[in-house]
Amino acid sequence: MSFFSVIKNKILGRSDKDTYLSGFRKTSKAVSSKLNDLKADYKGVNEEFLEELMVILLESDVGIETANEICHQLEKKANEYFDVKFNNAMNFLLEIMYDIYDQDDEPKLIENPDGPTVIFLVGVNGSAKTTTAAKLINMYQREGKSVCVAAADTFRAGAIDQLAKWAEKMNVPCIKGKENGDPASVCVDGCRYALEHNIDILICDTAGRLQNKVNLMKELSKMHKVVNREIEGAPHNVWLVLDSTTGQNGLNQAKVFLDATNVTGIILTKMDGTAKGGIVLAIKHTLHIPVYYIGLGEKEEDLRPFDVSSYLYSIFEGVTEVEKD
Ligand SMILES: Nc1nc2c(ncn2[C@@H]2O[C@H](COP(=O)(O)OP(=O)(O)O)[C@@H](O)[C@H]2O)c(=O)[nH]1
Numbered sequence: 653m654s655f656f657s658v659i660k661n662k663i664l665g666r667s668d669k670d671t672y673l674s675g676f677r678k679t680s681k682a683v684s685s686k687l688n689d690l691k692a693d694y695k696g697v698n699e700e701f702l703e704e705l706m707v708i709l710l711e712s713d714v715g716i717e718t719a720n721e722i723c724h725q726l727e728k729k730a731n732e733y734f735d736v737k738f739n740n741a742m743n744f745l746l747e748i749m750y751d752i753y754d755q756d757d758e759p760k761l762i763e764n765p766d767g768p769t770v771i772f773l774v775g776v777n778g779s780a781k782t783t784t785a786a787k788l789i790n791m792y793q794r795e796g797k798s799v800c801v802a803a804a805d806t807f808r809a810g811a812i813d814q815l816a817k818w819a820e821k822m823n824v825p826c827i828k829g830k831e832n833g834d835p836a837s838v839c840v841d842g843c844r845y846a847l848e849h850n851i852d853i854l855i856c857d858t859a860g861r862l863q864n865k866v867n868l869m870k871e872l873s874k875m876h877k878v879v880n881r882e883i884e885g886a887p888h889n890v891w892l893v894l895d896s897t898t899g900q901n902g903l904n905q906a907k908v909f910l911d912a913t914n915v916t917g918i919i920l921t922k923m924d925g926t927a928k929g930g931i932v933l934a935i936k937h938t939l940h941i942p943v944y945y946i947g948l949g950e951k952e953e954d955l956r957p958f959d960v961s962s963y964l965y966s967i968f969e970g971v972t973e974v975e976k977d
Pocket residue numbers: 775776777778779780781782783784921922923924925946947948949950954
């Protein structure tokens with residue numbers, strides 16, 4: 653059985669398959685049509701083919717390091733066989749991309765067994781932290797958990813109201829401070845509220861000031877320190893929210909946050925709006941942090957756990973030859 657058939661079988665049973673695949677449409681259409689174009693001049697996995705493949709990978713934001721690794725592995729694999737047809741090459745490519753992502757199915761949420769579980773959402777302005785907070789509320793409510801949010805982005809005008817509106821709509825408490833107030837004290841208030849009311853999950857929507865790494869570090873470490881005083885082990889989860897449409901630039905931003913704080917997972921947003929979804933592979937391969945969730949739209953239900961099989965299936969289902977094996 654081809655590797656494509658293996659992942660196809662994995663995802664066909666999923667009830668949310670269609671939502672998932674439509675969220676990847678821009679990336680999958682762009683990448684699969686370029687891969688199909690390689691077929692016309694295909695004469696084997698030679699230098700010319702690898703060069704063209706490299707361009708396709710870079711255009712989809714896989715990043716130079718990861719793209720090099722993929723091409724190198726493909727060349728090595730192809731050299732083990734006598735006659736590598738186009739469909740074989742595509743199946744090898746798929747398998748290599750799958751292995752590079754190396755998905756482990758660890759639980760995403762690190763839960764506090766003794767009280768509220770605290771999640772920090774960090775990331776630059778506009779990366780979709782507040783929208784993601786709303787999506788997480790929706791997800792945990794569906795799981796039957798109680799949730800409250802702390803509006804710790806006190807710097808951006810309107811940020812508090814934006815979160816408060818979501819919270820009202822979804823009927824969860826929103827702990828607020830004053831605009832330009834101390835974000836750490838809002839987090840503390842959030843912790844106390846969550847403790848007093850036996851809330852399962854507290855989501856802290858933080859500010860993403862990135863103009864100065866030292867300030868960012870100071871601010872984040874202060875927030876860590878104060879919530880840790882309120883709830884043991886908090887924050888139990890620090891999720892970096894990254895906008896997938898910012899490509900390699902987003903990757904550089906991510907590195908600053910990784911230096912500044914202990915990020916436990918990544919949420920990659922606006923995947924529905926980019927044809928360059930290769931960034932997922934670059935993140936995992938170069939930052940070694942798993943992409944836990946992806947944002948596939950602006951509504952509260954548009955969050956999905958990232959699943960590498962569905963992602964690669966969406967790309968390779970449009971490659972005409974991949975199923976022949
Ligand atoms: N297409 C798309 N837009 C999104 C997604 N998530 C958020 N947005 C939009 O991105 C913009 C910035 O989001 P916001 O949550 O305010 O970012 P924040 O500054 O990090 O809190 C808003 O206009 C959102 O509606 C997504 O998954 N897909």
